[in-house]
Amino acid sequence: MVVIVVACGAVDKAESLPYTVPMQATREDEWAQALAERSEAGLLRQTEVLQAEPGLRPLYRDASGNLLLSFASNDYLGLARHPALRRAAQDSFAAPELGAGAAPLLGGERPQHAELAAALAAWLGVEAVLLFGSGYLANLGVLGALVAAQDQIFLDRLAHASLIDGARLSGARLQRFRHNDLAHLENLLRRPRSGRAWIVTEGVFSMDGDLAPLPDLLELAQRYDAGLLLDEAHAFGVLGEEGRGSCEHWQCAANGLTLRIGTLGKAFGTYGAFVAGSTTLICYLQQAARSYLFHTALPAALAAATLAALPLLRRGKDRRQHLQLLVQRLQAGLAGRSYLPSSTPIQGLLLGSNEAALAAAASLRRAGIYCPAVRPPTVPKGQARLRISLSAAHSAEDIDRLVHALERPCA
Ligand SMILES: Cc1ncc(COP(=O)(O)O)c(C=O)c1O
Structure with missing residues (x-):
């Protein structure tokens, strides 16, 4: 008889109940066992309910009432709490419906969607923009629609899970190139292939915060007649004058x-x-991207709030400059520690083992700072870390507080 300790929703095994797997294991048993194995390996993840505190800073209260300063949000410019966004959403919420109620091509499109798409296209200087329900859906839809089964995808080793899943969905041959290693990429591109080549990468890498060398990538793509799909999830709003x-x-x-x-x-x-x-391209995606065709359009209030965010983001030079100062301040504070080279608000403090990353996150937590441990499969095995995400809503004192807490672990 196998005895498995299941720690569901809690990494602390002392609180868990012993669980016995019968000879004929049911699916529930198998799931329980998989959870136990993850817990044992320090890989179990938990949802944490955090209540946003009023104000512009990224402050939250946990279920026990503890106040937490967050370094976990991708709200890099601090716009999520901007009153202009809330006002725009509230105005739209006053409309007769809350949800769009239908797919964009089946009656779910509202004036706010069309206005937002036009504003985004004008900002980027492109002919058109297509809105999706999320970045995950967009990556699935675009890769699934554009890449044929006989094509070949060359994907950066550190690319986001949604790009990997989109590549798999396309049915094309998938080859990973070493992170930002264009010599390796070129070696792969040189080999004979049937179908088209697609290079897929990120402008700013989500976990390391470093940049893809775009000019060289464009040159390679041109030379090998490859398509280049650039995920700008962490680059838009963060990089560039506007x-x-x-x-x-x-x-x-x-x-x-x-x-x-x-x-x-x-x-x-x-x-x-x-x-x-x-x-x-956009018209084609409308017809062929399944995650577009078969999803309910975004609530119009969200499109209205994003429309209000765009000019703030575009004119957000001061916020971007402030962010740069915070990055420099943090890196000065982390001198001598093993942090990943990055000039963006994504700062990775490498800790190696899952246990070390969990311990560091727990220590910060005791000091009133929320910065969860990032572990595989989000990052490669043995590279567990604290992914410190900075925001223009942080102050210099917030950074000092974080550095202080990292220097003096809280028992
Ligand atoms: C690089 C990258 N692409 C896509 C996504 C998915 O975006 P969304 O959260 O809008 O689904 C993420 C999410 O973190 C990401 O980091």
């Missing part, structure tokens, strides 16, 4: 082969996603 992301940062124009995907749940402070490109 927050236009990697192209603006590197001062290079996206050519006809380039496709950019942005999410709205990060620097925009709202929710949803979009794909930017030519009118033909």
Whole structure:
């Protein structure tokens, strides 16, 4: 008889109840066993209910009433709490319906969606934009629609799970190249292949915070006649004078082969996603991207709030400058520690083992700071870390407090 200790929803095994798996294991038993194994390996993840505190700073209260300063949010510019967004959403909430109630092509499109898509396209200087329910859906839909089974996808080793899943969905041959290693990528591109080549990567990498070398990627894509799909989830709003992301940062124009995907749940402070490109591409995606065709349109109030966020993001130079100062302050404070090189608000403090990352997060937590441990499969095995996410809503004192808490672990 196998005895398995299940710690569901709590990593602390002392609180868990012993659970016995009968000879004929049911599916429930198998799931319980899988949970126990994850817990044992320090890989169990938990939902934590946090109540947002009033005000502009990223402050939350946990279920026990403890006040927490968060370094976990992707709200890089602090727009999620901006009153203009709330006002815009409230005005839209006054409309007769809350949910759009239908897919965009079956009556779910509202004036707010059309206005937002036009404003995003004008901001990026592209012909058209297509809104999606989320970045995850956008990546699934775009890769599934554009990449044929006989094509080949070259994906950066550190690319986001949604890009991996989209690549798998396409049925194309998938090859991973070493992170930002363009010599390796070129080696792969050189090999004979049937079908088209697609390079898939991120403008700013979600876990390491470093940048893809866009000018070199564009040059490679051009030379090998490859499509380039750039996920700008963490780049839009963060990079560039007007927050236009990697192209603006590197001062290079996206050519006809380039496709950019942005999410709205990060620097925009709202929710949803979009794909930017030519009118033909967008019209084609409308017909062929299944996660677009078969999803309910975003609530119009969210589109209205995003429309209110766009000019703030675009004119957010002061916020971006403040963020840069915070990055420098944090890195000065972390000197001598093993942090990943990054000039963006995503700062990774490498800790290696899952246990070390969990212990560091727990210690910060005792000091009133929320920064959960990031572990595999979100990051490679042996590279568990604290992913410190900075926001323009943080103050210099917030950074000092974090550094102080990291220096003096709380027992
Ligand atoms: C690089 C990247 N792409 C896509 C997504 C998915 O975006 P969403 O949260 O809007 O589904 C994320 C989410 O964290 C991401 O980091």
